[in-house]
Amino acid sequence: YGVSFANTKNGIAVGWGIILKTTNGGNTWNVLSNSYNLYAVSFIDSNNATAVGEVIIRTTNGGSTWTVQDDEHELWGVSFVDSNHGTAVGPGGRVLATSNGGTNWIEQNSNTTSDLWSVHFISTNLGVTVGEYGVILATTNGGKNWTDKSSGPRYTLRGISFTDLNNGTVVGGSGKILHTTNSGNTWTEQISGISNQLFDVSFINAQTGIIVGSSGVILATTNGGSNWNSRTSPTSNALWSVTFIDINTACAVGSSGTIIRSTDGGTSWFNQSSGTSYNLQGVSFINSNKGIVVGANGIILRTTNSGNNWNMINPSPTNNTLYDVKFIDTNNVVAVGTNGTMIVSTDGGSTWSSKISGTPETLNRISFIDMNNGVIVGNQGTILLTTDGGANWIAEPKMTNYSFFGAKFMDINNITIIGDCGTILRRK
Template structure:
């Protein structure tokens, strides 16, 4: 079960509970136009991703929830967010400048360290952008544009259904957002405008692009069918690397030329040469791995959907489990300062855990 399924089920459960308590069903309001509801229980609610914004911690999750902490995870405040769509990924390039993405094709931007957010893009805008883009290319004689246009029409025929699952910015201006059914967009002005990169992924199919991550000067996409794409900067295309795996990768973590791709049923593969060759890692677990981070001392940490934290002290060659206070469905992890403490987020909110 990946982040799309997890957050969708959580949203349905939330809506079901609310509907059972209400005497009548209110008129529908698009979550893309509805601000995230206020809550005092943000740290206990479903969270999908967590990151650092300088010394601040920022976590995102269900119904547009964004919370932040300025005291190493002890206390959390809720941010102001203009949408109530599920958010699944977040990144900051400076202590102030960051982006978050999620369901409905939403892209949010913050310039104050995650306290307030504005919407830069959603699936309604993306649908128009992509249809216009591929229509123009088809009219100009591009032989493949018609196939992409058909795919885009299918993706958005019932509205802004395609989720953005990953975000990666190299700096304050240049970045990518990636998502379901081949969705890939780039910006060169900090998200003010976006352009299609769907046709710049070397694949015959519109595969789910489950994560985008910059590691060691390269940019990678985690995808289906055991595929990890790497950006060829000269060709300005994402080219596939062959891992030998047949399932889905949900994320990527690493440093230098070492990258660990992780996914279904405890699967992880490692490359030490920027994707030229890959080897399977025996993680010792059979639960899906959903998140990872590199600690300040170079160790790699992964988290699983059955509530385990795995640590590697040898650049991802081997992993060992560490004890946690309370196990639940974990989805992401980030270090608290330079300490051996981490924040783990998932289905039951967040918790602090020690790695020693």
């Protein structure tokens, strides 16, 4: 989990139940005795090092032996500027400091309850620590005072829509709408005029889009988001997902079995009967008539007449909540949900079977650019990719433990992924 070099030759790495040391710049590593779970280490000089995790341990002989200094605090990051002055950080905004090599550790007030993951000091006075929700704290007096230097959004982003490689919109907490015209290189905030949670967005072209969110909120634009106008909603239930079917027709689904539809480009909306009170989380249409909705308790609803009638698929292959569904083509459909659930249909949604996803994490959103290339994103930084129409899914190496709630192919080579704490990733 952690590594630190005292100079170009001497380094120490720590992990769960292990400490490694190199004296030749990392060409070879030797195992040192350790029975503690450790997350970080600060190698001060060739003799002195401090490691933290479920304990604080210290060596004064280059790692040959270690002494426990504290076993009451879990810590995830540590930084020493000399053999005496050090700072350690951890969960719940915890900050401990020492001025005598760890003989005594004094708790400091960080003014945050966010988990702190890493810390670095460049002098006894100047230091920075970072943590969850994008928190960045800085001190100029050795930690006596910590000042919030966080920048950028900390709200969760949940919905994403791209109409081409350049033009995209994402939405999230507190009424946030972000728009890009350059493939996500920069994002500009648009005015929603509300503070509701926004859960999904769908554009049929670069100008015409719809956003849905909590309390049945519906926003619409006909000028690429320069103006977002509130539409009268036929429901006060949360709306979790929305899709444009064609330039005139759109469908949204939400809590307590809500299904609503528009036939005038999102200007007006009316309820459709779902026949269920379960929360409905995802919706997909392959054409103006044929659509599928999924939700809590593995519920699957199917229509072949534009939603005038919704038929429940019984039995469903799962009781887990399904969060999203996508038509790959007229016959092939995939849906995903909690506990790594993945189910597939090869007959347009009439019958379904379970498929192994290869992950236990909740899967939240699906995007396909064509019949072969697709992406699924989920909790704890999960990204799954397919290049064979979903026959096989390959997990991408994790870049973060943040959960992802939206993904969209911009073209065959570019994917944008969004999630917790304002995270926006672009895969090229």
